[in-house]
Amino acid sequence: MTNYFKHKMRTKKPTTMIACVLLGIVAAIGFAVLFGFIVMWLWNALMPELFGLKEINYWQAVGILILFKILFGGFGGSSNNKSSSKKKADSSDKSYKNDFSKWELYDKFWEEEGEEAYKAYIKRTKGIDSDE
Numbered sequence: 001m002t003n004y005f006k007h008k009m010r011t012k013k014p015t016t017m018i019a020c021v022l023l024g025i026v027a028a029i030g031f032a033v034l035f036g037f038i039v040m041w042l043w044n045a046l047m048p049e050l051f052g053l054k055e056i057n058y059w060q061a062v063g064i065l066i067l068f069k070i071l072f073g074g075f076g077g078s079s080n081n082k083s084s085s086k087k088k089a090d091s092s093d094k095s096y097k098n099d100f101s102k103w104e105l106y107d108k109f110w111e112e113e114g115e116e117a118y119k120a121y122i123k124r125t126k127g128i129d130s131d132e
Helices: 014-051 058-073 082-091 106-126
Strands: none
Touching: 014 058
């Protein structure tokens, strides 16, 4: 059971990992191009008719995307939020992290004591007979 929780990418070949990274880069560029065309199409379909604005080209649509990202989204930098720093401090605590070593003997425990321990737990918590 100790090998069960290994990360998938640790067992991959370097060429497979490089291919995944390159595929990710190509996908990100593709989505950026797609979003630029979507913004351009939506602007040209709606804004001239609704507000009397002129049509825009692809690069103006990309500029609008970047402008809105700066104004409303930021760039994902760190914040001066106290809750953010508290989360970082809590995550560095060893007891906070999931410790899967506790599950090492789970299967053996359940085979030996599981059903009886479960019935005893039901009796303790509900105060009823679990042999229904």
